[in-house]
Each structure stands twice: as structure tokens, then as C-alpha cells.
Amino acid sequence: MNDIHNPRVVVAGHICLDIIPAFKTGSAPSMAELFVPGRLINMGRVTVSTGGPVSNTGIALTIMGIDTQLMGKIGADFFGDGILSQLKQRQIDSGMRIADGEDTSYTVTIVPPGFDRIFLHNPGANNSFRANDVDYEAVGRADLFHFGYPPLMRGMFENGGLELMTMFRNVKESGVTTALDMSLPDADSESGQLDWESLLTSVLPFVDIYLPSIEETLFMLDRCAYKDLRDQAVGGDPLEHLDVDILPALGDKLLALGAKIAVIKCGVKGYYIRTSDINSLRNMGKVTPPESWASRELYEQSFHVPDIASATGSGDSSIAGFLASLLRGKSIEESIRVACAVGGCNLTAYDALSGIKPWEETLALIPGWEKNRFPVSGRYWRHDERKDVWIGKKDYQYGV
Numbered sequence: 001m002n003d004i005h006n007p008r009v010v011v012a013g014h015i016c017l018d019i020i021p022a023f024k025t026g027s028a029p030s031m032a033e034l035f036v037p038g039r040l041i042n043m044g045r046v047t048v049s050t051g052g053p054v055s056n057t058g059i060a061l062t063i064m065g066i067d068t069q070l071m072g073k074i075g076a077d078f079f080g081d082g083i084l085s086q087l088k089q090r091q092i093d094s095g096m097r098i099a100d101g102e103d104t105s106y107t108v109t110i111v112p113p114g115f116d117r118i119f120l121h122n123p124g125a126n127n128s129f130r131a132n133d134v135d136y137e138a139v140g141r142a143d144l145f146h147f148g149y150p151p152l153m154r155g156m157f158e159n160g161g162l163e164l165m166t167m168f169r170n171v172k173e174s175g176v177t178t179a180l181d182m183s184l185p186d187a188d189s190e191s192g193q194l195d196w197e198s199l200l201t202s203v204l205p206f207v208d209i210y211l212p213s214i215e216e217t218l219f220m221l222d223r224c225a226y227k228d229l230r231d232q233a234v235g236g237d238p239l240e241h242l243d244v245d246i247l248p249a250l251g252d253k254l255l256a257l258g259a260k261i262a263v264i265k266c267g268v269k270g271y272y273i274r275t276s277d278i279n280s281l282r283n284m285g286k287v288t289p290p291e292s293w294a295s296r297e298l299y300e301q302s303f304h305v306p307d308i309a310s311a312t313g314s315g316d317s318s319i320a321g322f323l324a325s326l327l328r329g330k331s332i333e334e335s336i337r338v339a340c341a342v343g344g345c346n347l348t349a350y351d352a353l354s355g356i357k358p359w360e361e362t363l364a365l366i367p368g369w370e371k372n373r374f375p376v377s378g379r380y381w382r383h384d385e386r387k388d389v390w391i392g393k394k395d396y397q398y399g400v
Contacts, residue, residue: 007327008067010142011058014126014149015072016105017079018051049351050086053148056316056352064324064359071095073125079104099125111310127154131167140174143286148181151191161199168206177285179209182216196220204258208284211263239267247272265315270302271336293332297392300336303344304370313352318343
């Protein structure tokens with residue numbers, strides 16, 4: 001890996017104010033019985049925090065000791081003041097652009113006991129974010145540039161993602177390693193009607209590390225499989241029904257579209273990673289993994305969290321764990337394990353950041369932490385007992 005003693009990261013993209021009311025009642029038999037028109041539901045405390053990947057991934061990186069600059073766009077309003085106030089407390093507010101006359105984005109996250117989250121979201125100023133909102137001089141001083149949630153940013157997905165492609169191309173020309181995270185589009189929205197495979201075809205050649213969730217990946221590349229997975233859930237968590245045997249074909253597809261490292265976040269089912277050959281990894285820019293990262297395919301099961309407060313931001317924070325591990329020169333096995341550990345820590349708090357721990361504390365939690373042992377059937381995966389990780393057939397170590 002490159003000799004990066006004090007790695008610097010820029011995290012840009014979507015930022016909002018998260019408003020998360022806590023339920024005081026136990027779980028209901030169904031969502032329909034919980035949310036009855038005209039019913040008054042007594043709630044607990046409300047958690048208000050910064051949200052979106054700029055906050056969730058960026059601040060988590062700072063908590064784990066990585067020098068990080070944030071870049072986002074907010075309005076000159078009450079919610080914007082709230083975001084700036086929280087960022088100023090951490091001395092990481094300098095990269096925010098303030099747009100007069102625009103609303104600051106907010107998300108009301110409804111987390112009913114026993115059910116998946118519901119998001120009430122206003123994208124606000126994120127919709128007007130364009131490639132020229134990025135401070136490329138600052139990005140050029142960084143080692144890695146991470147961007148998150150273009151499906152929630154109209155300016156970045158309209159016109160076939162021209163602004164998104166332009167931005168990533170500009171960053172790559174500076175020699176900086178690039179990473180991209182997605183969000184799940186609303187199927188009925190403008191974003192949901194987009195040809196995402198076409199957009200990815202134009203953007204991923206400029207993306208070194210692509211880190212979507214399995215639901216986002218299926219929505220964008222295999223809508224029928226996405227619908228089947230959602231239909232199986234019947235109101236529960238679709239990922240509990242995920243067959244990990246569908247991951248290898250998706251990994252192949254993402255590499256074919258241009259990504260050098262494809263990571264698919266699978267929620268309770270864990271983390272999947274597929275990497276290109278050594279020549280591709282050597283062309284990643286300032287941050288290049290060791291040769292042992294090349295031509296790999298691994299599946300890491302998630303850590304068990306008995307009392308989950310909320311999954312808000314768990315994917316974003318797991319990305320911070322993964323990137324922090326990569327920047328510190330960890331092995332590919334360690335990196336996906338730390339990613340799952342940080343995602344697990346996130347689940348212990350209602351907001352996206354309170355559960356995140358510093359780097360050394362996170363590492364200390366891993367030995368002895370029980371995993372969610374979902375059965376892995378078939379002949380595609382081999383379990384490495386020593387490293388406690390599943391190895392796919394396309395991994396060069398599969399037969400070792």
C-alpha cells in the first residue's frame with residue numbers, strides 16, 4: 001500500500017438533519033395496526049442529529065482517527081443552522097456550502113418496534129448540488145474522495161448522471177482514489193424511473209471502490225429480483241430472506257461496469273466483497289491495497305446485536321470502518337470484519353453516530369463478539385475456519 005502515515009479523506013454528497021422519535025410502546029402485530037388514522041401514539045424522546053453520508057460516514061471516520069473534510073450543501077434556515085452547529089462542535093464545518101433561498105434537507109426516521117425503518121425525506125439543497133460545488137483544490141490534497149447518495153440528489157442523477165460522471169472524472173484526474181455509495185430510490189420518483197444501469201456504465205469507470213447495498217444493487221441492475229426479495233419479506237426485513245448465492249453474479253457485473261473493488265452491504269447478512277486483478281488495483285490512485293487484495297471474493301457474516309435501537313446510518317458507518325481499515329493498510333479480511341463491527345456498533349443507538357467508537361476500542365470489541373450465523377448452503381462458498389470468513393469460487397485462495 002502507498003506510504004500514507006496520516007491519510008486524508010474528503011466525504012461529499014448528501015447531508016440532512018435527522019429527526020428520530022423514539023417509540024415507547026412494544027411491537028404491534030402489523031404496521032396497519034400501529035398506524036391507524038386518527039390514533040394518538042405516545043412517543044419517547046426525539047433524537048436530532050446530522051444525517052446522510054457526509055455526516056454519517058464522514059464523522060464516523062473522524063471518530064476513528066481519520067483526518068476528514070466534509071463537503072455538502074445546506075440552506076440558510078433553522079435546520080441548516082442546526083447542522084452547522086453540530087459540525088462546528090467537531091470543527092469540521094468549513095466545507096459546507098450555504099444556498100440562500102433553498103431548504104436544508106431533513107429526514108424524519110420512523111422506527112416502529114419490530115419493523116424496518118420508514119423515512120420521510122425532503123432532499124432540499126441536495127437537489128441543486130453539482131460537480132462545481134466540489135472544492136477540487138481541497139480534494140487534490142486528499143488521498144481518498146468518497147461520495148454518497150446521488151439517487152437523492154437530482155442534480156447528480158439527471159441527464160443520465162452527467163454531473164456525477166463529470167465530478168468523478170475530475171477527481172480521478174487529480175490522482176485521488178475514489179469511492180461511491182448509493183441510496184435506494186423511491187420507485188415512484190424521478191430517481192426511481194431512471195435507467196441506473198446506464199448511469200453506472202458511464203460513472204463506474206471513474207470509481208475505484210463501489211459500496212452499494214444489496215437492495216440498491218438489485219433495484220438498479222435486476223428489478224425482478226429486487227421485487228421478489230421485497231415480496232418475500234411480507235412487512236419484515238427483506239435481507240433475512242437473501243440468498244447469498246446471488247452475490248457473485250452481481251459482483252461480476254459491478255467489476256465489468258468499471259469498479260475496481262465492489263462491496264455489497266447486506267444488512268443482517270453481512271458484507272460481500274469482490275476485487276479486480278492486481279493491475280487494476282495498482283491504478284486506483286493514491287490509496288492502493290496490497291497485492292493480497294487482488295482477485296478476491298469474500299463473504300463476512302455480521303455481528304449479533306441483541307438489543308437493536310435503530311439501523312439508521314448503519315451502512316454509512318460500516319463504510320467508514322471499511323475505508324479506515326483500507327487506509328491503515330489492513331488485510332481484506334480484517335477490513336470487511338471491521339466494517340461489520342462498526343455497523344454493529346451503530347445499531348446500539350437511535351442516531352447514526354452515538355454508537356460509533358474510536359479505532360482501538362472498535363478493534364477490542366471484535367474478539368469473542370458473536371456473529372449472526374445464517375446458514376450458507378450449496379457448493380459455491382468454502383468456509384475458512386482459521387479466518388472465519390467465507391471464500392467464493394472466484395477468489396484465488398478458494399482452493400488453497
